[in-house]
Amino acid sequence: MTSSHFNFQNKHILVVGDVMLDRYWHGGTSRISPEAPVQVVNVSAVEDRPGGAANVALGLAKLGIKVSLVGVVGRDENAATLEEVLVREGVECHFVESDSLPTITKLRVISRHQQLIRLDFEECEDSLSQNQAVADKVLSLLPDANAVIYSDYAKGCLADVKKLISMSNEAGVPSFVDPKGDDFSIYQGATLVKPNMVEFEAIVGKCTDLKEIEQKGLELRERFGWQSLLVTRGEDGLVLLEEGKNSFVLATAAKEVFDVTGAGDTVVAVLTAVYTTSKRFSDAVDYANQAAGYVVGKLGTASIDADTLEAIMFARSHSANFGVLSPEALQEQIKLAQLNGEKIVFTNGCFDILHPGHVAYMKQAKALGDRLVVAVNTDASVKRLKGEKRPVNDLTHRMAVLEGVGSIDWVTWFDEDTPLEIIQTLTPDVLVKGGDYTIESIVGSEHVLEHGGEVKVLSFVDGYSTTSIIEKANN
Template sequence: MGIITATTSNDWVCPLKVTLPDFSNAKILVIGDIMLDRYWHGGTSRISPEAPVPVVNVLEAEDRAGGAGNVALNISALGSKVTLCGITGQDEAADSLTKLLNNHKIQCSFDQRSHQNTITKLRIISRHQQLIRLDFEKDFSLQSGVNLDLVSELIEQHDLVVLSDYGKGTLQDPQSIIQAARKAGKLVVVDPKGSDFSKYQNATVITPNQSEFDIVAGKSANEEEFLNKGQQQRKSLNLDALLVTRSEKGMALFEQGLEPFLQPTQAREVFDVTGAGDTVVAALATCLASGFDHKSATQIANLAAGIVVAKLGTATATRQELLNVMLQHQPLSQGVVTEAELIELIQHSKASGETLVMTNGCFDILHAGHVAYLKQAAALGDRLIVAVNGDDSVRRLKGEGRPVNPVDQRMEVLAGLASVDWVVEFSEDTPARLIGECLPDLLVKGGDYKPDQIAGGDAVMKNGGQVIILDFVDGVSTTKIIEKARG
């Protein structure tokens, strides 16, 4: 069997082009088991006289959204619109969850029941050690699952449905939800639970971890057997894709008609794997809802998981963090670019928080003054863009006989300088239009100009940027070099 794989984890390289869509256009519905994770922190200095247990003086209380709520938080952190649906009680815990989730721009559509308590897990912590966990939990499966009429109405309002199954009874009939969503033309991503995956058949993709997969398919003796079982499970469940998360082995994606795609874990120091599975589901769903194919969505989900395991506690990954990691593994190209290429590069650079510096000129004969000036300009930010007058523009500005060197040669020489990131040509007499398109953070010019005399300066300052004037090196200029050469 052929296998598509990326590089080893030690040489991990982002195989995607450094670009992400605007996730805010995606509308995602999360349905699943909703829990409140409650933490009580306090000091311990004595043992109870009533029993041999420590006495904790509770000084701080903290509430977090758990279960499907954490999936919703991860989706919101990426910038998508998200609604959370599941069963809660009509109690203080549900009120706390609603407030917490609303603060993260998550719409809550709870199936609230007066006879039921919101699932709550209370942890007593002292000196960074968990002393005990108290679960307040009534099995929803003894009653009935989430209201299907409520779910059907919500499905119509969203692009994609996530089923986050923690086995607590909210998703007693996932097949009815999957069928309703697929009939409405919606994608369905399932984070499964239990030993029977048949209840999730016909979903778009399910995302078991290796242990969950082994329970259903049986433990594999080797990699080839695992890959065969993955293909068989995807086919038998009639899934578009099956994604198995494999801890230190990364991820394995199985799609119809394609060889398995193996994505190694990104090389990264691991602090805490808590909630990493929720992050994978959230990132995968957000990417699919934004138009990514399964392979690309898997790669992004892998990046997101790498971000959260490097954080302590249950955490989320943001779109900005994803862009930063992608840029670390696939730096933006440098050199001579077209205007269209430059605009795209600028978008990525700004998204990663870099400071852009831009300058312009003819640079007919590159001399020591130019080099010193460009080095000073580059030191002001993270990226230096040099806009170069085209040949006709130089001729109009400098007269016949100029330029001495054609524009392609002038740009190549500039691109060879360590201080310069991108070189682009403009055809007009001034770069005002181009600068207005690029809108750098800093517009730099050499000479005795005033900021309001610099072409494009008004657009930069209106956008919140600055115009900076640098001194040229005395006694060095292209015109003087040419005059000296001519005798």
């Protein structure tokens, strides 16, 4: 991931915990069952995603980190499915197979983006042989790890977590815990423990204000010898209590909460990843907060890649109203501009090496309205379109250069192969494309026209192309 400010590629993180398979059945609902007063879902698609500790591992792999995952599964088809999905994403699986337990599976039935029901298939077991098998695998993997995450869902894999944390400490590997249950003494000596507000209050009692959270949190951290305690408070943000430092409080980065599934997994994955490079808990929590704000806007267990994470942080450091903005922040600014009677022009591309042809094209596009938006393909998207050797310049570099072009008001990004989703999100007044296109063939044209907008095709200035510049430089 060349765009990331942090060099994640050289890191190896071990994830240990309760793995599960999240299965989604998607389908339409148009009638009520004659057998009972319930909706009938005509299942048209089945989707399998890693859940629990497996989702934490997936989140790390998406960041470009080497990940090893230890968990307990059954000797069944769902275990094979889970491993197949994880291996495809680059996760090394070191599963303990149980003859007596099924692979934990959560089946969700979804219709029209609404979850109708969840069915859980699981049994828990705390056996000496299982605990020893988990410990053996952890012990063999610790020497090569920069950090270890213990993702506890109270399903049995971390029944002996106190011993595992002690092993981590002996190996000099920092441990990050996503806890569960009403006994936090089992996490004695961890580097950082990350309860949510419900879990925190189950241990310390009801907290009426931030001051009480800080006071009880400090006592808890000192009692169990943690370097840091991070309390995630949903819409109220996060509180970091670090040894020898003042409390660090952040407001939530979430703009719209669509689905909280996997948000905690994202927080622990991103903060551990960032900590392995910066060694600063405050940096790690800041990035984790932004990542969580992103994933809760997605349906189901979602992950964030290094491209998108770095772009969000880059946009946040810029002007609040113009320049580089996240798609969500830009949507708000466009609505305000349109209410003010301004016409929004939209174009998109890779813009790997900006040349005079691009600049002339931008001037033509800007002349069609009042504000020009340029949406840029992320690095991963460019690679899929142009090949492994592209882009030459990473996303933040490309956006920074575009931001300096006088005719451009806003720069944002998209990770999909086409800009359809971001066009639907922003709904510009004018959609512009350069090249030999018909209006009907331009991605997003139907949406813009349906909403009363225009679609324009502009000619590129002859004699300029990124490919020819790269070829010339290589000769």
